[in-house]
Amino acid sequence: DSILPHVRTDIVDYLKKGRHFSITRLQLDYIKNPAKNLYTRFSAGIFEEMFAGIGGEILFRPFESNYAIGAEIYDVKQRDFKQRFKFRDYQTVTGHINLFYEEPRSKILFKLSGGRYLAEDSGLTFDFSRRFKSGLYMGAFFSLTDISEEEFGEGSFDKGFYFSFPIEIFLNRHSSGRTYLGLKPLTRDGAARLITGYGLWGVTDQNSYNSFIRDIDDIY
Numbered sequence: 001d002s003i004l005p006h007v008r009t010d011i012v013d014y015l016k017k018g019r020h021f022s023i024t025r026l027q028l029d030y031i032k033n034p035a036k037n038l039y040t041r042f043s044a045g046i047f048e049e050m051f052a053g054i055g056g057e058i059l060f061r062p063f064e065s066n067y068a069i070g071a072e073i074y075d076v077k078q079r080d081f082k083q084r085f086k087f088r089d090y091q092t093v094t095g096h097i098n099l100f101y102e103e104p105r106s107k108i109l110f111k112l113s114g115g116r117y118l119a120e121d122s123g124l125t126f127d128f129s130r131r132f133k134s135g136l137y138m139g140a141f142f143s144l145t146d147i148s149e150e151e152f153g154e155g156s157f158d159k160g161f162y163f164s165f166p167i168e169i170f171l172n173r174h175s176s177g178r179t180y181l182g183l184k185p186l187t188r189d190g191a192a193r194l195i196t197g198y199g200l201w202g203v204t205d206q207n208s209y210n211s212f213i214r215d216i217d218d219i220y
Contacts, residue, residue, distance in 0.1 A: 002153055004189040005090055007050065007118040009059075011187055013081045014049055022083035024049050029198055037062045039200050043074075049083050051076040051118070059200035064209040068201060074194055076118075078109040092193055094118050096125075100201055102210060107131065109139075111201075118192040121145040125191065131214075134176075139166040143191035145162075151190070155182040158191035160184035 002009045027045040034040060039059045046052040055074025062068075073095030080086035096115030098137055103110065111127040129139025142159035149156040162182035168175040205211055 002189045003151060004119040004147070005092075007078070007090070007185050008192045009188050009189050010081070011050075014083060017081040018049065018083035022049070022082065023085075025197065027197055031198075031200070031203060039204055041198065041200055041203070043198075046079070047074075047171060047197065048075070050079055051194055052079055052087070053077055055095075055194075055196070057196075057200050059098075059204065061201070061208070064188070066102045066104055066210065070098045070100075070200060072096055072098070072196075074196070076194060092118060092120055096193075098201075104210075107214075113193075117143075117145065117190070118194060119189045121147045121190055123191060125158075125193070133214075135166040135169070138162075145191050147190050153186075153188050153190075155186040155188060158184070158188065173194055 023046055024133050025046055025048065027043055027047055030042045032040050037060055039061065039068045040056065041058075042054075042056040044054040053074055053076030055072065055076070057070060057072035059068055059070035061070075073093065074095050076091070078088040078090040081086060094116050096113040099112045102108070108128055108130050111125075111129075113125040113127070114123070116122050123144050125141060125143040127139060127141040129137055139163075140161040142155055142157060142158075145152075152158075160183055162180065164178050164180045166175070167177045167179055
C-alpha cells in the first residue's frame, strides 16, 4: 500500500521470482588513492538484488584522525523481479554526504549521512556502532526524511540494528571475510539506501592509525 516508489516494499516478489536462479551482485570497483589522505572509488554493475547502475564515492580521511568526510552518488535503475539482466521502468539518482567520527575512549563510531534516497525522499541517517576486540561489530541506525508519517506508512520512520563478524571464527585459518546480519522491524520505501558493498571507510579502516593501535597486541 506504499504511495512512494516501490524501491523496497516489492521484496516478496523479488524473493519469490528470483529463488531458482538469480544474480545478487555483479559489481566492478576501481579504488584509488590519488592524493595523501584522499580515496576514491568508481563502481558499476549490479549492486544489489533490486538495483544496478554506476556511481562513485570520495573520502577524505587523515591517517591519525578520528574523523572523515566523504560523498557518494549513483545513477541506478530498478531490476526485474527475476534478478537477471532485465530492468523495470524506475530510474533515479541517489547520493549522500557522509560524516564519520570515532570517539577515542568508547571506540564508538558515529556516522551522519544526509542526502537523497532511492524513493527520491531527502533527509538524514544517524548510525552508531562499535567494533569489539573479537572483530564483532554491533550497531543501530535511524533515518528521518522529508516525507510525513502517513506517507512513510506503518512505523513512521526507518530504523534497525545490525551485526557483523569475521568468518574466521568458524575456520582454523585466517580469513579477511565477514558476514552481516541486519534486522529492521518493518520494510518500507522511505529512507531506503542503495547497498553498494565496499564503502571507503571500511576499505581504509584496516590501514588507519586507530586500527593499528587497537590491534598492536595481536601484531606483537
